[in-house]
Amino acid sequence: xxxxxxxxxxxxxxxxxxxxxxxxxxxxxxxxxxxxxxxxxxxxxxxxxxxxxxxxxxxxxxxxxxxxxxxxxxxxxxxxxx
Amino acid sequence: xxxxxxxxxxxxxxxxxxxxxxxxxxxxxxxxxxxxxxxxxxxxxxxxxxxxxxxxxxxxxxxxxxxxxxxxxxxxxxxxxxxxxxxxxxxxxxxxxxxxxxxxxxxxxxxxxxxxxxxxxxxxxxxxxxxxxxxxxxxxxxxxxxx
Numbered sequence: 272x273x274x275x276x277x278x279x280x281x282x283x284x285x286x287x288x289x290x291x292x293x294x295x296x297x298x299x300x301x302x303x304x305x306x307x308x309x310x311x312x313x314x315x316x317x318x319x320x321x322x323x324x325x326x327x328x329x330x331x332x333x334x335x336x337x338x339x340x341x342x343x344x345x346x347x348x349x350x351x352x353x
Numbered sequence: 354x355x356x357x358x359x360x361x362x363x364x365x366x367x368x369x370x371x372x373x374x375x376x377x378x379x380x381x382x383x384x385x386x387x388x389x390x391x392x393x394x395x396x397x398x399x400x401x402x403x404x405x406x407x408x409x410x411x412x413x414x415x416x417x418x419x420x421x422x423x424x425x426x427x428x429x430x431x432x433x434x435x436x437x438x439x440x441x442x443x444x445x446x447x448x449x450x451x452x453x454x455x456x457x458x459x460x461x462x463x464x465x466x467x468x469x470x471x472x473x474x475x476x477x478x479x480x481x482x483x484x485x486x487x488x489x490x491x492x493x494x495x496x497x498x499x500x
Contacts, residue, residue, distance in 0.1 A: 279402055279474035280485050329407035331470065345404060345472075349488035352432065352473035353387050353444060353464055 278347035299325050300334045309329040356412040364447050372429050372497040374445045379426040379449035391439035395480040399433040404472035415466040423455040432457040465495045
C-alpha cells in the first residue's frame with residue numbers, strides 16, 4: 272500500500288487530494304499506467320507527463336524512479352512559489 | 354532564524370529587525386519581499402496551495418545549500434499559503450553576510466530555487482474566473498546559472 276497525493280489542478284482533475292493505492296508497481300511510470308487504466312479522470316490528469324512533476328517520499332524525482340520501500344508518492348504541476 | 358511556512362500574515366519590518374539583531378557581526382543584510390500583484394487590474398485575490406511536510410523539507414534543503422555555498426551569517430525564508438489579496442506580502446527571504454556580494458547572491462539563489470523547487474502552487478481569482486498560474490520557462494532557466 273502506498274499513499275498517493277495530488278496537488279493543484281491534478282487534485283482537481285482527479286477529484287481528491289489523497290488516496291491509498293494497492294499496487295505492485297516497481298516504478299512511478301508503472302504506477303501512472305495503473306492509475307490511467309482505472310478511469311477517464313486519471314487518464315486525463317496523466318495525459319501529458321511533461322506538464323507533471325513527481326515526488327517520492329517528499330523528494331522531487333523522475334518518472335522512472337523506483338517505488339521499492341516508498342510510503343508516499345505525490346503528483347503535481349510545475350511549482351509556482353515565490 | 355531558518356524556514357517558516359505559515360498561513361498568517363507577518364510583519365516584514367519586524368522580521369527584518371529580529372533577523373538583523375540575530376546576525377550581530379554581519380556587515381550586510383539583504384531582504385526580498387514577494388507581494389501579490391494586481392496584474393490586469395482585475396485580480397480579486399489568490400490562493401496558494403502547498404505540500405505540508407515537503408514544503409518545509411524543500412525550503413530547508415534550499416536554505417542549507419545557500420548556507421554552504423556562500424559565507425553567510427544567517428538566512429531566513431518565510432512563505433505563506435492560503436488566501437491572499439493584492440498587496441499582501443506572500444513571502445520574504447533575508448540573508449546576512451560579512452560583505453554584500455555573498456548576501457545578494459545567496460538571496461537571488463534562494464528566490465530562484467524556491468520559485469520552481471518548493472512545492473507551492475498559485476491560483477488566481479479574477480473577474481473572468483479562477484486559474485492556476487503556469488510556471489515560466491524563464492524561472493526554470495534561472496536555475497542554470499547556479500549549476
